Amino acid sequence: MSSEWPLWEVFIRGQHGLNHRHVGSLHAPDAEMAIKNARDVYTRRNEGVSIWVVPSNQITASVPSEKGPMFEPSKSKIYRHPTFYDIPDEVGHM
Amino acid sequence: MYAQMVQSTGTLKTREEMDERERAFQDRIDAGEKIEPQDWMPEGYRKTLVRQIGQHAHSEIVGQLPEGNWITRAPTLERKAILLAKVQDEAGHGLYLYCAAETLGVSRDEMTEKLHDGEMKYSSIFNYPTLTWADIGAVGWLVDGAAIMNQVALQRTSYGPYSRAMVRICKEESFHQRQGYSIMMKMAAGTPEQKRMAQDALDRLWYPSLMMFGPSDAESVHSAQSMAWKIKVSTNDELRQKFVDQTVPQAEYLGLTIPDDKLAWNEEKGGYNFSEPDWQEFHDVLAGNGPCNADRMAARRTAWEDGAWYRDGLVAHANKRAAQRMAAE
Numbered sequence: 001m002s003s004e005w006p007l008w009e010v011f012i013r014g015q016h017g018l019n020h021r022h023v024g025s026l027h028a029p030d031a032e033m034a035i036k037n038a039r040d041v042y043t044r045r046n047e048g049v050s051i052w053v054v055p056s057n058q059i060t061a062s063v064p065s066e067k068g069p070m071f072e073p074s075k076s077k078i079y080r081h082p083t084f085y086d087i088p089d090e091v092g093h094m
Numbered sequence: 095m096y097a098q099m100v101q102s103t104g105t106l107k108t109r110e111e112m113d114e115r116e117r118a119f120q121d122r123i124d125a126g127e128k129i130e131p132q133d134w135m136p137e138g139y140r141k142t143l144v145r146q147i148g149q150h151a152h153s154e155i156v157g158q159l160p161e162g163n164w165i166t167r168a169p170t171l172e173r174k175a176i177l178l179a180k181v182q183d184e185a186g187h188g189l190y191l192y193c194a195a196e197t198l199g200v201s202r203d204e205m206t207e208k209l210h211d212g213e214m215k216y217s218s219i220f221n222y223p224t225l226t227w228a229d230i231g232a233v234g235w236l237v238d239g240a241a242i243m244n245q246v247a248l249q250r251t252s253y254g255p256y257s258r259a260m261v262r263i264c265k266e267e268s269f270h271q272r273q274g275y276s277i278m279m280k281m282a283a284g285t286p287e288q289k290r291m292a293q294d295a296l297d298r299l300w301y302p303s304l305m306m307f308g309p310s311d312a313e314s315v316h317s318a319q320s321m322a323w324k325i326k327v328s329t330n331d332e333l334r335q336k337f338v339d340q341t342v343p344q345a346e347y348l349g350l351t352i353p354d355d356k357l358a359w360n361e362e363k364g365g366y367n368f369s370e371p372d373w374q375e376f377h378d379v380l381a382g383n384g385p386c387n388a389d390r391m392a393a394r395r396t397a398w399e400d401g402a403w404y405r406d407g408l409v410a411h412a413n414k415r416a417a418q419r420m421a422a423e
Contacts, residue, residue: 003406024190044182044183
């Protein structure tokens with residue numbers, strides 16, 4: 001019985017100057033083949049200038065049920081946004 | 095559609111019958127939120143999605159076979175390159191969808207084996223043969239046209255990975271329909287014999303294309319729960335009507351005749367009246383008795399079995415390299 005190829009997460013930099021973005025996943029026996037497969041599966045229309053692949057089992061994710069305690073604390077801190085402050089028009093652009 | 099007659103698990107519950115988690119889940123869906131792999135979901139939602147996305151993925155893969163049949167016989171080098179690119183896209187679409195299904199805890203190999211055992215299905219349309227080059231045109235125009243109709247709607251489906259796969263597929267798919275129509279334009283404007291071939295392709299593929307949307311909703315026992323969960327977002331009849339309304343003028347432009355005596359514009363409903371396909375034929379094809387079912391499954395099984403040495407070889411190589419790296423460290 002064959003063993004299934006491991007799963008890899010694929011990240012692609014669409015253009016120079018942008019971050020790599022997660023685009024999907026694929027199976028491949030090793031990292032080198034994962035890059036080659038990612039080229040064929042995710043960049044058939046010139047979508048990328050660089051590819052990262054990461055074994056899926058190496059990704060640690062935040063827990064969905066802890067979304068509240070994890071992200072809510074930042075909601076109340078509206079003073080972190082520039083729009084919190086009123087600057088008089090006379091002061092000009094700031 | 096590419097997923098036809100997907101059995102929905104779980105009977106439609108009223109709010110009172112749902113437990114607290116099910117109610118919260120339904121609220122998220124009603125609010126248009128996407129469900130992600132790690133979120134809690136009812137078991138029926140998960141199972142229905144595995145069936146539907148799996149069937150959709152299998153259809154993309156099996157769908158390569160009728161078109162692959164013509165790669166070596168395409169009339170020009172340009173048409174050959176185009177067809178090759180299209181068939182390669184179908185492989186890619188299958189892979190996006192398998193990945194989406196895998197986020198629900200089913201493995202790729204498990205799905206492949208279930209297809210080969212006949213436990214999972216693929217779309218009825220791919221059990222029809224592609225007899226002439228005009229069929230490649232008609233497949234792109236009608237079959238991909240019908241698929242797009244369904245997939246555009248499915249971009250709004252509630253499961254995040256499925257929805258994202260649909261967005262990607264839709265972006266790529268319109269090339270498929272256009273290249274098919276471009277073949278049809280060439281054939282329809284060609285010699286009388288070429289035009290006859292185009293008409294013949296339309297005659298044979300029209301009703302199988304209408305069948306792609308699945309039986310009428312009145313008879314579809316699986317729709318209600320899938321609609322409530324937004325696994326399905328449009329009814330079979332709505333999509334079929336839209337497809338007919340879109341396709342009739344395209345056939346007129348080609349100077350081809352849709353093989354339906356009852357086809358007529360209905361001012362009142364703002365759409366065409368048309369004849370239903372032979373649903374007995376549809377059920378026969380799904381049951382495995384279409385013209386090409388045995389060939390398609392044999393081709394898939396052979397590809398899987400003949401490719402085993404390659405898959406195993408690459409794993410052995412990867413293991414050897416990993417061991418060498420360990421030893422070197």
